[in-house]
Amino acid sequence: MSAVIRVEGLNKTFGRKQALYDLALSVQPGEMVALIGASGSGKSTLLRHLAGLACCDRSDGGSIEVLGRQVQVQGRLNGEVRRLRADIGYIFQQFNLVDRLSVLHNVLLGCLGRMPRWRGTLGRFSSEEKQRAMQALDRVGLAELALQRASTLSGGQQQRVAIARALCQRAEVILADEPIASLDPESARKVMEILADINRRDGKTVVVTLHQVDYAMRYCRRAVALKGGRVHFDGATDSLNPHFLNDLYGADLDASLLLADKARRPRASALALALAKA
Amino acid sequence: MTTLTTAPLADEASKRSWTRLFGWGLLLAVLAWSWRGAEMDPLALIRDSGNMATFAGDFFPPDFSNWELYLKEMIVTVQIALWSTLLAIVCAIPLGILCAENIVPWWVYQPVRRLMDACRSINEMVFAMLFVVAVGLGPFAGVLALFISTTGVLAKLFAEAVEAIDPGPVEGVRATGASALQEVIFGVVPQVLPLWISYSLYRFESNVRSATVVGMVGAGGVGVILWEAIRGFQFAQTCALLIVIILVVTVIDVLSQRLRKQFI
Numbered sequence: 217m218s219a220v221i222r223v224e225g226l227n228k229t230f231g232r233k234q235a236l237y238d239l240a241l242s243v244q245p246g247e248m249v250a251l252i253g254a255s256g257s258g259k260s261t262l263l264r265h266l267a268g269l270a271c272c273d274r275s276d277g278g279s280i281e282v283l284g285r286q287v288q289v290q291g292r293l294n295g296e297v298r299r300l301r302a303d304i305g306y307i308f309q310q311f312n313l314v315d316r317l318s319v320l321h322n323v324l325l326g327c328l329g330r331m332p333r334w335r336g337t338l339g340r341f342s343s344e345e346k347q348r349a350m351q352a353l354d355r356v357g358l359a360e361l362a363l364q365r366a367s368t369l370s371g372g373q374q375q376r377v378a379i380a381r382a383l384c385q386r387a388e389v390i391l392a393d394e395p396i397a398s399l400d401p402e403s404a405r406k407v408m409e410i411l412a413d414i415n416r417r418d419g420k421t422v423v424v425t426l427h428q429v430d431y432a433m434r435y436c437r438r439a440v441a442l443k444g445g446r447v448h449f450d451g452a453t454d455s456l457n458p459h460f461l462n463d464l465y466g467a468d469l470d471a472s473l474l475l476a477d478k479a480r481r482p483r484a485s486a487l488a489l490a491l492a493k494a
Numbered sequence: 495m496t497t498l499t500t501a502p503l504a505d506e507a508s509k510r511s512w513t514r515l516f517g518w519g520l521l522l523a524v525l526a527w528s529w530r531g532a533e534m535d536p537l538a539l540i541r542d543s544g545n546m547a548t549f550a551g552d553f554f555p556p557d558f559s560n561w562e563l564y565l566k567e568m569i570v571t572v573q574i575a576l577w578s579t580l581l582a583i584v585c586a587i588p589l590g591i592l593c594a595e596n597i598v599p600w601w602v603y604q605p606v607r608r609l610m611d612a613c614r615s616i617n618e619m620v621f622a623m624l625f626v627v628a629v630g631l632g633p634f635a636g637v638l639a640l641f642i643s644t645t646g647v648l649a650k651l652f653a654e655a656v657e658a659i660d661p662g663p664v665e666g667v668r669a670t671g672a673s674a675l676q677e678v679i680f681g682v683v684p685q686v687l688p689l690w691i692s693y694s695l696y697r698f699e700s701n702v703r704s705a706t707v708v709g710m711v712g713a714g715g716v717g718v719i720l721w722e723a724i725r726g727f728q729f730a731q732t733c734a735l736l737i738v739i740i741l742v743v744t745v746i747d748v749l750s751q752r753l754r755k756q757f758i
Binding site: 264267269296299300301302303304305306310311312313314315316317325326327328329330333335337380381385424 | 556662665671672673676679680681683736
């Protein structure tokens with residue numbers, strides 16, 4: 217079977233700092249993959265590129281294919297990317313719901329990518345779409361809050377609404393960017409359960425970035441670890457051991473601190489000298 | 495390391511105090527220069543106080559004999575404000591979004607902003623005089639004049655509200671596969687709507703005030719009879735007109751403030 221997500225030679229540079237180096241990744245249909253790594257290792261950047269929310273470098277930027285269709289090549293988004301996104305559900309760390317709209321309305325926004333543009337623009341959702349949205353809400357256990365404003369919900373509830381939005385969207389691939397990083401343990405567990413259920417029962421492909429390795433080991437069979445913008449490990453979560461994790465997080469953290477300090481110091485003294493002269 | 499950083503800091507501080515001193519000096523110089531340009535003469539207030547007392551005396555008692563006409567014209571004034579504000583809101587919504595640098599590229603917002611600057615920079619009185627020539631004497635000229643300047647102001651205010659939004663929800667809508675217009679409608683507008691309503695009501699208040707003046711150049715409303723009363727030295731009638739204007743403007747201000755509070 218062909219890969220659902222295929223990333224080849226992805227390079228991304230922010231200003232003068234390169235975030236992703238010649239990154240390659242392939243995800244098969246129905247997989248649930250954890251993307252782990254220290255902060256700044258490039259996991260969120262990679263995920264944003266998959267949904268075409270960010271563009272890779274113009275020269276030698278590589279290419280991304282999702283569901284057999286090109287999302288971007290050499291820093292240029294596919295002209296049809298807005299329609300492609302309908303198949304790619306995206307869960308954000310900060311939920312990104314529209315606060316002043318109702319929960320139901322937020323879930324209905326998931327239909328926008330699949331309905332005629334004029335009808336979506338006027339916000340005229342059909343009763344079939346409303347039913348689908350209610351079913352999605354029911355699945356995440358929030359049907360009774362459908363008419364409340366999104367802003368009145370707790371963080372964990374908001375994240376479940378965001379998942380309902382992706383369900384209503386009927387996305388084939390779900391990308392979740394730190395979905396539980398701002399949640400309490402109980403909400404985090406619920407959100408991960410729902411994502412795992414969507415993967416198991418509906419056979420959707422799920423890629424989730426996680427800070428907490430224990431969650432990765434519990435819910436995902438495969439883990440991809442990034443370090444400094446490169447794939448550091450790609451394999452079964454069973455084979456992750458404390459020694460490896462220490463290498464992935466601890467050492468990297470220290471090194472980055474040291475480096476940042478060293479890089480800053482000469483520049484600071486150069487600045488001071490320039491000021492003294494002026 | 496420490497000596498290197500503290501020495502320039504001290505230097506910096508003394509430089510800053512000199513800059514500040516120079517700034518104040520410059521401000522005082524400009525004020526003194528403008529005093530002569532504006533022919534400021536506060537003593538005239540005392541010298542001619544006798545004249546002014548007589549002049550002020552002419553205003554009282556106010557002459558309300560024509561109050562029905564005054565009230566009718568005042569209502570026309572409010573009607574001018576109402577329509578000019580409404581037309582301005584309708585145009586300022588798209589124009590305001592086209593002025594926001596977080597929504598459109600620079601080659602769109604730069605020209606649209608300059609156009610809105612032009613609408614704002616020319617006073618509504620000037621527009622009123624132009625429109626009186628174009629569409630003839632009467633309230634419609636006033637509506638058009640206020641509409642143009644209000645569009646300029648509201649587009650700027652609307653754009654500032656749009657530039658202050660949280661980009662997260664917009665990206666959330668984008669990720670569902672929505673079109674660019676749908677991102678604005680569902681991601682941007684719900685966030686800025688309370689501020690937009692509040693700004694629009696505020697502009698309505700100001701337009702009632704401005705509409706009393708555009709009448710002076712023949713663009714309809716209470717301004718026409720106010721100007722005639724002043725020119726004819728009918729100060730008792732002028733006084734009555736001013737009282738009517740103050741009352742109506744105050745009532746509208748209070749009502750609109752109440753409404754605005756509901757939306758913030």
